[in-house]
Every structure is written in C-alpha cells, then in structure tokens.
C-alpha cells in the first residue's frame with residue numbers, strides 16, 4: 717500500500733503526518749486524501765491556471781495510446797540502462813516527476829527485480845487521478861516540479877520523461893550521489909509525423925546540451941524502434957500526447973488528423989546524470 721510518508725506541506729514546508737483521511741502539518745494546514753489514495757499538494761497560489769497540466773482529454777488519449785504497448789521499448793530501455801549501483805540495491809527510492817497517468821513508474825515498479833519506494837508527481841489532477849486508480853503501491857501526488865513537496869535528499873533517483881525538468885528541485889530532492897534520468901525525444905523521433913505537421917523541420921537540439929550545473933552526465937543511450945498506427949483514433953491519441961498538439965500550425969494538425977495510417981520512427985534518448993556537489997546559480 718502507498719503510505720504518503722515524507723511529504724511536506726506546500727504552504728510552509730513543514731512535515732505532513734497522517735490524521736485519518738488527511739495529511740496535516742504542525743500549523744494545521746490540512747490536505748484530504750482522495751478515495752483512490754492520492755493527495756493534492758498544489759496550493760492555489762502555485763497554480764498558474766484553473767486546471768494546470770494535461771487536460772482530462774489529453775490524459776485519456778495518452779492512456780489509450782500507452783496501453784497499446786507501442787512505447788514499451790522505452791520502458792525496456794530504461795530498465796536495461798539503469799545504473800548498476802542502483803540495480804545492486806535491494807530497495808531504492810524513485811520519483812517520477814511529471815508522471816502523467818503513471819504508466820512508466822507503474823511498469824518499472826512491477827517489472828523491476830528491486831523494490832522501489834515509488835512516488836509520482838504531476839501537476840494535472842486528471843493524470844494523478846488516473847494513476848492512483850492503476851496502482852495502490854505508489855504514492856501519487858498532485859504537485860509541481862517547480863516546488864516539490866518533498867524534503868531534501870529524499871530520493872535515490874528522479875526520472876523526468878517527456879516532462880518539464882526543474883533542475884534545482886531535482887538536485888534538492890536527490891540524495892548526495894543520487895541519479896537523474898531524463899527521457900526525451902531524439903533527432904528522428906516521430907519524424908514522419910513532424911513532416912506532415914510542419915512546413916519545415918527545425919534542427920534538433922537536445923535539452924541541456926551545454927551541461928547542467930550540479931549534475932554530471934554519466935552515460936546516455938538511444939532507444940530506436942518503429943511502429944504503425946492504423947486508425948485515425950490512434951493517430952489523434954498520439955498527436956494529443958505530444959507538444960505538437962499546441963505548437964504545430966492548424967493546417968498541419970488537420971493534415972495529420974485526416975491520415976488513415978502512418979508508419980513512425982521512435983527515437984528516444986535516455987540520459988543518466990549523477991548529482992555532484994552544489995548547484996551552480
């Protein structure tokens with residue numbers, strides 16, 4: 717069972733303790749635990765919109781797409797590339813920052829030979845609601861990567877997959893020699909889709925190409941695979957879970973939604989960083 721331990725009040729950063737169906741801090745700020753077991757630690761002042769993060773429709777589209785198993789090579793790639801020092805531990809703690817509906821974390825927790833003390837955070841209440849219905853063994857928290865409601869040094873590993881990395885917060889919540897995994901699109905990821913969406917393909921630039929203060933890149937690997945989408949619904953689902961749904965021009969999106977099938981390339985970069993020293997400001 718999830719236990720919602722080691723969480724901090726998002727208002728005054730005091731430790732939260734369980735009191736019945738709530739988490740409460742010393743100053744009596746109280747946060748209800750939902751029926752499905754998650755807790756919402758996103759105070760109104762940290763919300764930049766009424767319904768932040770992925771919408772209900774986006775979460776449902778991603779859930780349908782991921783359930784098809786077409787992105788499973790990414791999961792296998794993560795497990796295979798996991799650093800030996802983590803693999804050697806019987807138990808390690810892991811945060812999935814921007815976990816969506818928890819497909820990756822849930823799979824890793826079930827498939828890994830190790831016990832993972834797993835926590836998933838996402839700013840979207842729709843994503844966390846869906847995640848909490850899938851696994852009761854993981855602590856699910858509505859919260860922001862910008863102000864993680866967790867104490868310093870809490871995790872051995874932080875994973876951020878296709879998400880919104882906030883390096884300073886990842887550095888803070890990692891233990892002294894903790895690991896950060898960034899999962900992001902490689903140069904040829906969904907290139908066939910992008911060619912339909914955009915009149916011109918921009919040159920590839922990886923995130924943190926110039927390095928990242930407080931972390932050292934230890935190794936990186938690529939996961940390359942191909943797959944075919946054979947229905948308009950599956951094409952629409954994939955489009956909804958990519959940033960292109962917001963960034964691409966209207967004409968490009970309409971052209972994609974009119975396709976009846978498409979063969980696609982998956983090209984995903986897995987970058988493993990290790991926390992080192994203090995964060996450079």
Ligand SMILES: C[S@@+](CC[C@H](N)C(=O)[O-])C[C@H]1O[C@@H](n2cnc3c(N)ncnc32)[C@H](O)[C@@H]1O
Pocket residue numbers: 768769770778813814815816817819820837838839840843859860861862876877878879880957958
């Ligand atoms: C592209 S989705 C990736 C979800 C999941 N990691 C996956 O790969 O299936 C990005 C996720 O980041 C969440 N998100 C956006 N801003 C965030 C923030 N500041 N803190 C935490 N999560 C955030 C969104 O709600 C969404 O679920």
